[in-house]
Amino acid sequence: GAVVSQHPSWVICKSGTSVKIECRSLDFQATTMFWYRQFPKQSLMLMATSNEGSKATYEQGVEKDKFLINHASLTLSTLTVTSAHPEDSSFYICSANLGTADYQPQHFGDGTRLSIL
Amino acid sequence: AQKITQTQPGMFVQEKEAVTLDCTYDTSDQSYGLFWYKQPSSGEMIFLIYQGSYDEQNATEGRYSLNFQKARKSANLVISASQLGDSAMYFCAMGPNAGKSTFGDGTTLTVKP
Numbered sequence: 001g002a003v004v005s006q007h008p009s010w011v012i013c014k015s016g017t018s019v020k021i022e023c024r025s026l027d028f029q030a031t032t033m034f035w036y037r038q039f040p041k042q043s044l045m046l047m048a049t050s051n052e053g054s055k056a057t058y059e060q061g062v063e064k065d066k067f068l069i070n071h072a073s074l075t076l077s078t079l080t081v082t083s084a085h086p087e088d089s090s091f092y093i094c095s096a097n098l099g100t101a102d103y104q105p106q107h108f109g110d111g112t113r114l115s116i117l
Numbered sequence: 118a119q120k121i122t123q124t125q126p127g128m129f130v131q132e133k134e135a136v137t138l139d140c141t142y143d144t145s146d147q148s149y150g151l152f153w154y155k156q157p158s159s160g161e162m163i164f165l166i167y168q169g170s171y172d173e174q175n176a177t178e179g180r181y182s183l184n185f186q187k188a189r190k191s192a193n194l195v196i197s198a199s200q201l202g203d204s205a206m207y208f209c210a211m212g213p214n215a216g217k218s219t220f221g222d223g224t225t226l227t228v229k230p
């Protein structure tokens with residue numbers, strides 16, 4: 001079964017709205033989670049690393065004030081797209097590593113399709 | 118820095134035949150892991166198979182096998198007896214690098230009936 005749960009799976013909203021996406025680890029604690037953005041037929045682009053209890057680490061070129069990340073507990077990380085505009089429309093997906101051993105595969109949520117009108 | 122190269126944007130295979138998806142990588146690390154993920158049109162990322170850099174035997178998981186050639190820095194995915202449900206985008210990845218994984222651009226596989 002799924003070890004990472006992501007909600008919502010689909011969001012359609014008006015321009016200017018802020019949208020929150022949740023990523024939960026099920027039955028395990030994730031001190032680190034990752035947020036990706038993906039355009040159609042393209043690879044995953046890492047946006048940020050979410051660290052429990054501390055600030056997220058953003059990749060170069062990602063606007064921190066636009067994409068707010070909060071990792072307040074060991075099982076929940078949230079991504080808030082603030083004042084979303086049509087160019088923010090994309091597929092967003094989170095992941096976590098199961099366990100602390102090296103070379104663990106990432107376990108992904110099912111993703112969120114965001115459409116801004 | 119780590120880099121993954123997948124040179125096949127799209128591949129076609131006849132149902133029940135085998136197919137090889139290419140992946141080459143570059144890293145200065147001595148120890149690393151190589152992964153393959155499947156992404157169907159519905160969007161979820163499904164972990165398929167893993168190969169450690171020090172593993173001497175090629176990894177296998179059911180119909181999936183990883184053809185690991187360390188000297189050539191390649192980690193090709195072989196899918197045997199293709200099924201219609203194998204049609205998806207496939208990503209090669211390596212890690213960890215500061216905890217993060219590096220993904221290739223992906224290969225879209227279409228299985229023909």
